[in-house]
């Protein structure tokens with residue numbers, strides 16, 4: 212506790228009285244020569260640290276460099292290493308080391324507090340460019356803070372949360388396979404499963420991947436308001452490939468050879484086996500998913516190629532925010 216009292220008294224004392232008088236006081240620490248070399252090293256290390264932290268933010272924001280994770284780790288690690296090296300150099304070359312031991316009094320002693328103040332003041336006597344060093348330290352601290360706070364941006368769009376609810380599909384957008392080849396309605400076989408993407412759009416977009424299947428027209432029973440001519444032309448249906456449970460990719464299609472004795476055809480998520488019926492708007496047949504897969508309306512153009520007929524029927528992706536807002 213004594214050290215705490217001393218610290219509080221020191222801070223309050225400094226705040227009240229301003230800088231202590233330097234005159235008529237005998238030095239406690241012997242005068243030491245300035246160390247321009249030490250200051251230059253500290254300034255260089257602080258500048259390198261700030262540069263590394265700024266690089267971390269830049270790599271994080273760009274988000275498309277190869278080996279992104281390794282670069283982020285390298286930038287952050289080097290930033291902290293340079294900042295630590297700067298602190299070590301300050302302690303070794305710029306701050307005089309003086310050990311004075313004496314018993315503490317029970318109550319804070321003003322004379323002792325002033326002595327500590329004097330020690331602190333004299334500790335900086337080797338610094339000739341205090342203001343520049345302060346600016347460099349503040350700059351490095353700011354860059355470090357920005358690097359630590361930058362990943363908060365990944366928690367979601369704070370200014371426009373509805374961006375999570377929008378998809379990039381537009382009426383007329385062409386469906387292509389993973390190699391960029393247009394998907395033809397004539398090539399969609401029954402009992403088969405196709406993955407499609409919007410043409411010229413990154414496959415990494417959450418809204419981009421689709422599963423496309425052809426269902427038996429007799430089984431088709433889409434939710435109210437979905438006209439089969441737009442939502443299932445020629446029995447072809449397209450759903451978001453992102454599972455509405457926890458976001459895995461729908462990667463299995465159960466298409467029994469003998470439908471009379473087997474369970475009906477279904478899209479299946481391999482993570483926790485949520486099972487969706489493609490003939491009924493991807494209603495959940497089984498598993499933990501809380502809502503159907505979003506469906507995309509389709510058009511078949513003059514060349515028999517598949518194109519989007521508009522936007523998804525509902526939100527793409529895991530239901531967490533929908534559940535929390537009661538909109539699952």
Ligand code: FES
Nearest residue numbers: 454456457480483
């Ligand atoms: S992520 Fe699909 S069932 Fe869990």
